[in-house]
C-alpha cells in the first residue's frame with residue numbers, strides 16, 4: 120500500500136519525545152524516510168532503532184547553526200533530498216512576571232524556540248530551492264495566538280513563528296515550496312505534563328487532560344499534531360501554504376465557559392424576527 124508521504128524525506132527536530140516522536144513514527148508508517156533530531160541521544164537512538172532502516176537519529180541542538188546545517192546535510196547525504204523540514208523542538212522556557220524575567224533566560228528561550236525555526240527554515244530553503252520543491256512546517260502554539268495562555272517569552276516566540284511562516288511562505292511560493300505552521304492546544308506530552316502537573320512522566324493522567332479539554336470525551340495527544348503534520352507534508356495539501364493550522368479541539372475559536380452541552384450562549388432557539396412578524400426584515 121502506498122503511504123500518504125511515500126518516498127519523501129521527513130526531517131523533524133525534537134524528534135525524541137512527544138509530538139516530534141509521534142510525527143517521526145507516523146511519517147515512517149506513511150512511507151517516508153525520517154531523520155529525527157534531538158539532544159536526548161538515548162531516546163532518539165532508541166526510537167530510530169525501533170523504526171528500522173527508514174529512520175536515523177542525528178544529534179542536533181537547534182540553537183546551533185552548525186548543528187542545524189549539519190542535520191540538513193546529513194539528511195541529504197543519507198536519503199538524497201529533504202522534502203519536509205519540521206521545526207518542532209521546544210521548551211516552556213523562561214517563566215514569571217514580565218518585570219522579573221532574567222535576560223539570560225529570555226535569550227536562551229528565544230534561541231530554542233525562535234532562532235531554531237529561523238535556522239531550520241534557512242537551511243531547508245538552501246537545499247529545497249534548487250529542487251523547486253519542499254515543505255517547511257513549524258510548531259507554534261495556541262499560546263502564540265491569544266493572550267494569557269502561557270509564559271510571556273514562549274508566547275512571543277510562538278507568535279513570531281506565525282509571522283515568520285507567512286512571510287517565508289510568500290518568498291518561497293514561487294519556488295514551489297510550501298511553508299505552514301501548526302498550533303497545538305493542550306496535549307498529553309512530557310512538556311505539557313511537566314508544565315501542568317510538575318511531572319513529565321504524567322502523560323497518563325487522562326482524568327486531568329479530559330477535564331481541561333475543550334472537546335467532550337477527547338483530549339489532545341501528540342498523535343493529533345502528527346496527523347496534521349503528515350497531511351500538511353503530503354501532496355493532498357498541495358495548495359496549502361502560509362497558514363497556521365490550529366489543532367486544539369476548538370480552544371482558540373472559543374468555548375462557552377462552564378456551560379453544559381446545549382446550554383451555552385445562543386444555544387436556545389428563538390424564531391427569526393420575520394417569522395415572528397417583526398419589522399425591519401423582508402417577509
Ligand SMILES: NC(=O)c1ccc[n+]([C@@H]2O[C@H](COP(=O)([O-])OP(=O)(O)OC[C@H]3O[C@@H](n4cnc5c(N)ncnc54)[C@H](O)[C@@H]3O)[C@@H](O)[C@H]2O)c1
Nearest residue numbers: 133136137138180181207208209260303305306308310311
Ligand atoms: N504539548 C503541548 O500541549 C504543546 C502545545 C503547544 C505547542 N507545543 C509545542 O510542541 C513542540 C513539541 O513539544 P512536545 O509537547 O512534544 O514536548 P516534548 O518535551 O515531549 O518534546 C520536545 C523535544 O524538544 C527537544 N529539545 C528541547 N530543546 C532542544 C534543543 N535545544 N535542541 C534540540 N532539541 C531540543 C527535547 O529534548 C524534546 O525531545 C514544542 O515546540 C512545543 O512548544 C506543545
